Amino acid sequence: MAERTASTTPTKKMLLDSRGGVGPRVTSLLHDGGIGTISKGRLLSSEERLLSRLLSEVFWIADKIGLPRQAAEGAGELARKAVSSKVVKRSRRPAAAALVYLSANNNGLCKSIEEIASAADVPLNQLNREISKLVFGLNLRLKPFNVAALIDKLTRTLELPPTTANTACRIYQSAASLGKISGRKPAAISAAAVYLACRREGVKKPLSTVSEAAGISVLTLRKAIALLESAAGFK
Template sequence: MATRDIYTTTVGENVQDESNSNRCPECGGRVTTNTVETICKKCGLIVDEQRTDHGPEWRACDRDERKRTGATLTAARHDRGLSTEIGRGTDANGNMLAGRKRRQLGRLRREHSRGRFRSKAERNLAQGLGEVRRIAGVLELSESIRDQACQLFRSAQNEDLLPGRSIEAMAAASVYGACRCNGLSRTLEDVTELARVEHSRVRNAYKTMNANLGLPAAPVAPREFVPRLASELEVPDRIRHRATELAEWAKSAGLTIGVRPSGFAAACLYKAGREDGWYLTQSTVAEAADVSATTVRTHRDALDELIV
């Protein structure tokens, strides 16, 4: 008898709790729940909203690659990476498509490509960001530097700097500006070699971008070019360390003001190699730094006066 009373009491409490959960806390009316909100039918009070949907929302059909989140937003795409791409060749399961299906997807892909851009400015943005990604990929820059270059190109377009200038030139200038703002040892010649326009156009585009956007581009110190040149010339680490010390001493003495940093770094490597008995020719070092042998010899003489 006691067991029956306990069971009856427990069931009654559960029914009462469930009844209370379906009642409005204000007027006691009945509440209904949809996929977004829980609303009272009598007074209209919103009891709960933005309920979590615990159902499956897989972004991939493969069981091993199922995930609830898509790709992160990126500044390297004109639409922040939210657009959809229509694949080629196979379906979601990896099966080959029939000829009729491939032709149908080809027509859909063409119409999809036409509808991706809402204006000519958005099309130009997509072209410029694609050029930025290409140059950054060849230079093996990090994703953060690439995204900064893409953001610089966006800023240049928002400030109406593109009219009258080449999109490829502004894209290359954006990559060079991002490298300068982060103190990377990338010269303008390194970027223009990969650009599809002349050196003068990239230089003018960078000057325009720097003047209008106010880039925080600090001068690159010669010591930043020493590891790159040392790796290209295959010199020992002790020579690289000595060349870095020479570059630091020259900077503290004010010898690097107004000079080309890559040429001064080449002179530091040349002098460090001569001190260690690792004889590097001036022409070899100058070719690696893309300067003349006279430039290396002039900076070498300035270093000799500093050391003495």
């Protein structure tokens, strides 16, 4: 798939918050840290050019998914480490998307791999490979995904009542307690739990509607539903 450059390159003006202040804003989303110490007449090194391009991609993806500033800055810090340690050797959209995902995970944000892959327009399997490479290369630890938070987010997106979210959480917890859904995609499992909760409560939500809201295919959702049904006995 052809790479597309980020449509927005961050500038100091864009990264200033609404508060006033004396002096430039320090930010990890600019290759010079926002302090403007690099002379305009000096050519950037290859590493600085790589970092600048990578941060542009990170900024674009973070802005597109509405990532909070703290998490966006965290992605910028990870980008610096990845470039300086040679884990990332060229600017590619999948690498930037992986950095955004890892920072969101580190900050406890409910951002699934599927959501970030869709927003960044990168193949899911490619994003998974980049995440694995960064986790290994930077010696990182992924936090366990909060499926309950995903369920809550999905039910709000689908405008379902809180009772449906509670039912979905019970379905998920029942299956999880049996140890039969370990390692499964959180987005698929949460969507399946929500769909089964809707069915149990008589709420009509088509498979296509739930799968689209969760950022997964209908086939993936069907498989997750079958897994939950067999694991927890929900029919």
